[in-house]
Amino acid sequence: MALIDDIFTAGVIGAGGAGFPTHKKLVPCELLIINAAECEPLLASDRYVMRNFAAELVAGAKLVAESLGIGRVVVGTKRKYTEEIAALRSEIDTQRAAVEVCELDSFYPLGDEQVLIYEITGKTVPPGGIPIALGIVVVNVTTLLNIFRASQGTPVTRRFVTVNGEVGHPCVVDAPVGASPEDLIAAAGGARVASYSLVRGGPMMGRQYPGGVTGLGFGKADGGLLVLPSNNKIFTLAAQPIEHVVLQARSTCIQCTLCTELCPRYLIGHVMRPHRVMRSIAVPDSAANTAGAVDALLCCECGICELFSCPMGLSPRRMNVLMKGQLRASGTKPNTEIRPEQSRSREYRRIAQSRFIERLDLGGYSDHLYDCVRLDPQQVKIPLKHGVGRPSAACVAEGSEVAVGDVIGYVEQNDVGCLVHASIPGVVTAVDAEYITIRRAS
Numbered sequence: 001m002a003l004i005d006d007i008f009t010a011g012v013i014g015a016g017g018a019g020f021p022t023h024k025k026l027v028p029c030e031l032l033i034i035n036a037a038e039c040e041p042l043l044a045s046d047r048y049v050m051r052n053f054a055a056e057l058v059a060g061a062k063l064v065a066e067s068l069g070i071g072r073v074v075v076g077t078k079r080k081y082t083e084e085i086a087a088l089r090s091e092i093d094t095q096r097a098a099v100e101v102c103e104l105d106s107f108y109p110l111g112d113e114q115v116l117i118y119e120i121t122g123k124t125v126p127p128g129g130i131p132i133a134l135g136i137v138v139v140n141v142t143t144l145l146n147i148f149r150a151s152q153g154t155p156v157t158r159r160f161v162t163v164n165g166e167v168g169h170p171c172v173v174d175a176p177v178g179a180s181p182e183d184l185i186a187a188a189g190g191a192r193v194a195s196y197s198l199v200r201g202g203p204m205m206g207r208q209y210p211g212g213v214t215g216l217g218f219g220k221a222d223g224g225l226l227v228l229p230s231n232n233k234i235f236t237l238a239a240q241p242i243e244h245v246v247l248q249a250r251s252t253c254i255q256c257t258l259c260t261e262l263c264p265r266y267l268i269g270h271v272m273r274p275h276r277v278m279r280s281i282a283v284p285d286s287a288a289n290t291a292g293a294v295d296a297l298l299c300c301e302c303g304i305c306e307l308f309s310c311p312m313g314l315s316p317r318r319m320n321v322l323m324k325g326q327l328r329a330s331g332t333k334p335n336t337e338i339r340p341e342q343s344r345s346r347e348y349r350r351i352a353q354s355r356f357i358e359r360l361d362l363g364g365y366s367d368h369l370y371d372c373v374r375l376d377p378q379q380v381k382i383p384l385k386h387g388v389g390r391p392s393a394a395c396v397a398e399g400s401e402v403a404v405g406d407v408i409g410y411v412e413q414n415d416v417g418c419l420v421h422a423s424i425p426g427v428v429t430a431v432d433a434e435y436i437t438i439r440r441a442s
């Protein structure tokens, strides 16, 4: 199919975080959902795309629907994004597109694919399954922009990165793939504090770099960089050694079940009960408790249980991650049952994004960022692996001259992986297992 070929050729992957190759994800289905909910607090890149590229987004949605014979397209977004919704609706009218906009409450984690599907359709994706089991495909709004650009022959060489937190000018940075955290921070006015830690992504699920990091290149799925005080709760919790966290779970969990009552996966009907996982760690020899540990396989690691729910300051999320590793190693399958009472009291247990931000001491940072700064650094380190799937194989060597858009990393189209393109013109100065480094031509 021509569109899928274009998407592969342009190296499009999911821009919302996991980075699944889009040429593998887009299949004929009944419903295409455009995820425009910007899941994590403090990030603003998707909103920027909605405000400024509405015409491309609507054209892209029409193109995907026509190419794949999809009957219904729905943009799922937050009701409070009034400007973004107005821009989309105006374009939908102009292009006479059969695209719906579904305006939803602002809670965390609305942008979780399975939560978004539940909000829009009232249906629960089978536990351990994927949306196509319901005839649904979900793509992120920035991915849709990249799909449209792919159809015009433009590969993914740049992306919008929100740089927020303790920087002089929090903004969206239009950066080449492979930009360094140092260059991204400089583009946002530089750090305002001498000592800080970084988050690559959002505060809840992003990768943390206590004390900062060097030698990194941002990839196609990296939509955020947060510069935060090192004593923020998100860092202090993550810094606790796992042995300590296990001992705490054994000695301090009062089995109040609050972690389960507020778990978004439990609330859509999955048998995901973190309090049972905690119990299985506290009393591992009981057969009933061992069975409860299997719930860990359904955890999406959103962090609500450890950063919001638990009154004892425990970390069910980390226990789930620990348990998941052990269960997967033993070949254990998840519980695929769906609880029939999933919707009861759910609407009262969703956590408003504003409450969540305050609880994390992040209320001082706005996520309403209008400015976009273009970054053209002297050097990029372009990752060979950009998300789920296999890394691409470098097809340039040290000393190769490249132009923007040249293929420098290769996979076959039937691979779960993506082509990688040069994002600045220049000379390849290094190739290793992780990165291709390009120095700009002078």
Ligand code: SF4
Pocket (backbone or CB within 6 Å): 252, 253, 254, 255, 256, 257, 258, 259, 260, 274, 275, 278, 309, 310, 311, 312, 313, 314, 315, 316
């Ligand atoms: S909320 Fe905390 S104390 Fe309560 S059951 Fe869950 S882990 Fe235990």
Ligand code: SF4
Pocket (backbone or CB within 6 Å): 259, 262, 263, 264, 265, 266, 272, 274, 298, 299, 300, 301, 302, 303, 304, 305, 306, 316, 317, 320
């Ligand atoms: S991190 Fe906690 S709240 Fe989130 S899905 Fe896992 S168990 Fe549920």
